[in-house]
Amino acid sequence: MGQLTLSGVTKNFGPVEVIKGVDLKVADGEFCVFVGPSGCGKSTLLRMIAGLEDVSGGTVTLDGREITNLPPARREIAMVFQSYALYPHLTVRDNMGLALKQAGHPKGDIRAATDRAATMLSLDALLDRRPAELSGGQRQRVAIGRAIVRRPKLFLFDEPLSNLDAALRVQTRIEIAKLHRDLGATMVYVTHDQVEAMTLADKIVVLRAGKVEQVGAPMELYNDPANTFVAGFIGSPQMNFLNSVALGLSSHSAGIRPEQVQLTDGPGQIKGTVSHVERLGGETLVYVHAEGHGLLTARLFGEHDRAVGSDLGITFDPARLFHFDKAGQRLR
Ligand SMILES: Nc1ncnc2c1ncn2[C@@H]1O[C@H](COP(=O)(O)OP(=O)(O)OP(=O)(O)O)[C@@H](O)[C@H]1O
Numbered sequence: 001m002g003q004l005t006l007s008g009v010t011k012n013f014g015p016v017e018v019i020k021g022v023d024l025k026v027a028d029g030e031f032c033v034f035v036g037p038s039g040c041g042k043s044t045l046l047r048m049i050a051g052l053e054d055v056s057g058g059t060v061t062l063d064g065r066e067i068t069n070l071p072p073a074r075r076e077i078a079m080v081f082q083s084y085a086l087y088p089h090l091t092v093r094d095n096m097g098l099a100l101k102q103a104g105h106p107k108g109d110i111r112a113a114t115d116r117a118a119t120m121l122s123l124d125a126l127l128d129r130r131p132a133e134l135s136g137g138q139r140q141r142v143a144i145g146r147a148i149v150r151r152p153k154l155f156l157f158d159e160p161l162s163n164l165d166a167a168l169r170v171q172t173r174i175e176i177a178k179l180h181r182d183l184g185a186t187m188v189y190v191t192h193d194q195v196e197a198m199t200l201a202d203k204i205v206v207l208r209a210g211k212v213e214q215v216g217a218p219m220e221l222y223n224d225p226a227n228t229f230v231a232g233f234i235g236s237p238q239m240n241f242l243n244s245v246a247l248g249l250s251s252h253s254a255g256i257r258p259e260q261v262q263l264t265d266g267p268g269q270i271k272g273t274v275s276h277v278e279r280l281g282g283e284t285l286v287y288v289h290a291e292g293h294g295l296l297t298a299r300l301f302g303e304h305d306r307a308v309g310s311d312l313g314i315t316f317d318p319a320r321l322f323h324f325d326k327a328g329q330r331l332r
Pocket residue numbers: 013018036037038039040041042043044045192
């Protein structure tokens with residue numbers, strides 16, 4: 001079990017309210033990802049769940065038990081940090097078993113739990129090494145192993161992959177997804193990374209300035225954003241926003257995903273001039289100055305040659321537009 005509920009959670013640092021009343025339910029076994037711009041409060045919220053930061057108002061409950069003011073060690077929660085936070089003088093085995101040792105578990109149990117976690121994370125051959133003798137990816141796996149060994153009700157991850165290089169990020173992301181499947185544990189995960197959020201989450205919580213903007217499954221947020229903030233935040237490259245008046249529409253603004261934009265040699269619905277081209281191999285991003293709308297991004301499959309400065313037409317299926325009112329709320 002590991003059902004987490006936040007009710008009216010607030011956080012003040014001195015006079016500044018950085019978390020402004022968050023209500024959230026994370027179901028048992030769910031993978032929940034917090035995303036949002038830098039400074040929106042993702043880490044603060046996670047640290048309050050862990051008990052590393054006092055809660056100014058509201059309650060945190062885990063499996064129906066209120067834990068708002070319990071010390072971290074008594075919460076049955078394990079947290080994995082970006083910085084790994086391993087003890088340099090201890091071996092991998094001792095780092096992983098430390099929490100159980102401190103809790104007074106018998107040696108045989110600690111060994112069995114450590115061996116089991118090491119196998120899950122392919123760390124068997126590294127158990128006698130010290131952290132300095134490991135790569136960044138291996139250290140992060142040890143940090144995750146240390147969390148698994150404790151069999152917590154809830155795993156918290158604070159940007160665990162951000163110190164890894166691109167290839168290792170992908171590999172470790174897949175390992176975390178697999179781990180979640182194997183353990184069936186509840187996980188709450190903070191990231192800046194769109195792809196991590198989209199691929200790992202059962203549920204994404206989009207935060208902005210200490211408030212929840214929208215909660216939903218990844219494709220729900222992608223296909224049905226509640227407002228311009230979520231529409232612009234979920235999806236990379238981000239959604240294009242068009243001036244509705246210039247298109248003769250009744251909404252205030254209209255969004256279109258870059259993959260829904262086509263470029264033609266004819267006039268199209270909007271006239272444009274190529275500003276920049278990025279060839280990514282499997283796809284090409286073409287940035288276009290669109291008359292009356294500003295800069296738009298077109299995401300084209302495969303390789304495309306478009307000379308910077310050349311004129312072209314921009315077309316799209318009007319049924320693919322997302323409409324928003326003046327306050328940025330979605331018009332459905
Ligand atoms: N100890 C502190 N004292 C005062 N203000 C703080 C403290 N910790 C965080 N803040 C402020 O609280 C707000 C939320 O910070 P937090 O680190 O939770 O954001 P974040 O969304 O995790 O950002 P990032 O993505 O950059 O890590 C920020 O405005 C930050 O400056």
